[in-house]
Amino acid sequence: MRNQKSLSINKISKTLGINWRTAKKYADGDLLPKEAKRKRSGMMYREKWGEIVGDWLWEDQKLKRKDRRTNKGIFKALQEMGFEGSYRTVSNYIQEWREGREDLEDETKDKSYERLIHPPAEAQLDFGLMQAVQDGKYRDVHCLVMTLPFSNSAFAIPLPAENQECLLHGMKLIFDQLGGIPRTIRIDNMKTAVVKPRNRNEEAAFTQEFLQFATHYGFEPQACNPYSGHEKGNVENKVGYVRYNFITPAPVIEDLDHLTKLLQEQLTTDRQRIHYKKQVPLQELLEEEHQYLLALPEEEYPVFKEEKTKANKYGEITLDKTKVYVPKGYNYSQLSVVKYWDRFKVVSPHGEPLYQDNRPYMHKNREIPWQSILKAWLSKPRAVSYSRYSAYLPGRLFEYLNISNLSIRKERIQWIIGLLATYEMNEINNQFYELLSGQSDELKEPDAHPYNIDWSKYDQLQSAPQIEGEGK
Structure with missing residues (x-):
């Protein structure tokens, strides 16, 4: 027209x-035609939840893959903070966030294995390295996991090392939790149990101590072929399942016994879920499997290892790659060291106890990298309130940093970073008020001291006139 x-x-x-x-x-x-602009919408973008999840994912990128949060773990953490959205909403957001950040896996190889059929009372055993936080420091935990593929049930015992004493002690605890003994237990070629791996012509040769332990409990040990972890794929998967669902982020624990109880409670609750294939609860399958288990022996198996050693001219012996001083140790040409999973004792040739203590690895821990964590918080101060590391901060310092004013929060983070050049984090917490006394008013804002007392109120009560007849 x-x-x-x-x-x-x-x-x-x-x-x-x-x-x-x-x-x-x-x-x-x-x-002219224009491309449609796709505006991101939804509660993950309108509200704070997307920013929180993004900060968590950004934080996890610096960790090993096994220590990162899972989608399910992130969703549960958000629910605890009052999130009312669905799991699918969170998963979609995480998928969008990760696009372009990770390399695609190589799909050229055929990764499938032959499906195995597992009879009742057949078990698989393996170690998995995990970490917890104890006394404000990281502690490596070697978690012994045993699964029963028939019921897909799992049992896990945290241990300080993967030596023979820890292996046998952990198996004893698992048998007690299970209330029976599997008829066969499949393991990989760990040196603590296998002397010589199996090959085409010969079966695997087990250590004398492991065979003696297996004979006492009555189970048949089976070793996998070399480089054939898929032969115990159920426990391989379960190690990751325990790590991602129960020990990521690293839990704060009092000691290994505390972590043992936590894992037992969580795995007991986990057995209420439905089996992915049989469509019945895992606990029901485990109860069915119990009738095939061997009974626990009446006599407890003592787990220890005795070795001969000699002290150097300084009276020291080497235990767990650590020099240990033994009083009067150099007086004897030979000493006996009796090693348990958590402690040891040194005995003279005449049977006289010379020294006993916890094994050196019981005190082994790693510092939490607070310098790098705090520097990351400087660029994202809002992340302090919900960071995985916030739970590891000592109480006073968490209250000190958990302030709504972000500019003051950044100043306080910077102040702690400066102190870390001289003090450890626990020392800063213990000497908190002494170190704070010379700082600016912003750093000493009253809400930083939740335990401060307003003494003026008590002064007013003391100076108030006393009513006649009132008791003292």
Whole structure:
């Protein structure tokens, strides 16, 4: 109408019964195609939840894959903070966040294995390295996991090392939790149990101590073929399941016994879920499997290892790659060291106890990298309130940093970073008020001291006139 009939905008407007501006727009405007702008919407973008999840994922990128949060773990943590959305909402957001950040896996290899059929009372055993936080420091935990593939049930015992004493002690605790003994237990070629791996012509040769332990409990040990972890794939998967669902982020524990109880409670609750294939609860399958288990022996098996050693001229012996001083140790040409999973004792040739203590690895821990964590918080101060590391901060310092004013929060983070050059985090917490006394008013804001007392109120009570007849 505009180009072919040369009508005016007014004529087009009256003819079509539309607004003059609309006629002008479509008659004289350049109607070029434009790409649709996809505006992200939803509660993950409108509210704080997307920022929180993004900060968690950004934080986890610095960790090993096995220590990162799972989608399920992130969803549970959000629910504890009051999140009302669905698991699918969180998963979709995480997928969008991760796009372009991780390399795609190589799909050229055929990774499938032959499906195995597992009879009742057949078990698989393996160690998995995990970590917890004890006394404000990281502690490596060697978690012994045993699974029963028939019921898909799992049992886990945290241990300080993977030596033979820890292996046998952990198996004893698992048998007690299970209330019976599996008829066969499949393991990999760990040196604490296998002397010589199996090959085409010979079966695997087990250590004398492990065979003696297996004979006492009555189970048949089976070793996998070399480089064939898929032969115990159930426990391989379960080690990751325990790590991602129960020990990520690293839990704060009092000691290994505390962590043992936590894992037992969590795995007992986990057995209420439905089996992925048999569509019945795991606990029901485990109860069915119990009738095939061997009974626990009446006599407890003592787990220890005795070795001969000699002290150097300084009276030291080497235990767990650590020099240990033994009083009067150099007086004897030979000493006996009796090693238990958590402690040891040194005995003279005449049977006289010379020294006993916890094994050196019981005190072994790693510092939490607070310098790098706090520097990351400087760029994202809002993340302090919900960071995985916040739970590891000593109480006073958490209250000190958990302030709504972000500019003051950054100043306080910077102050602690400076102190870490001289003090450890626990020392800063113990000497907190002494170190704070010379700082600025912003750093000493009253809400940083939740335990401060307003003594003026007590002064007013003391100076108030006493009513006649009132008791003292």
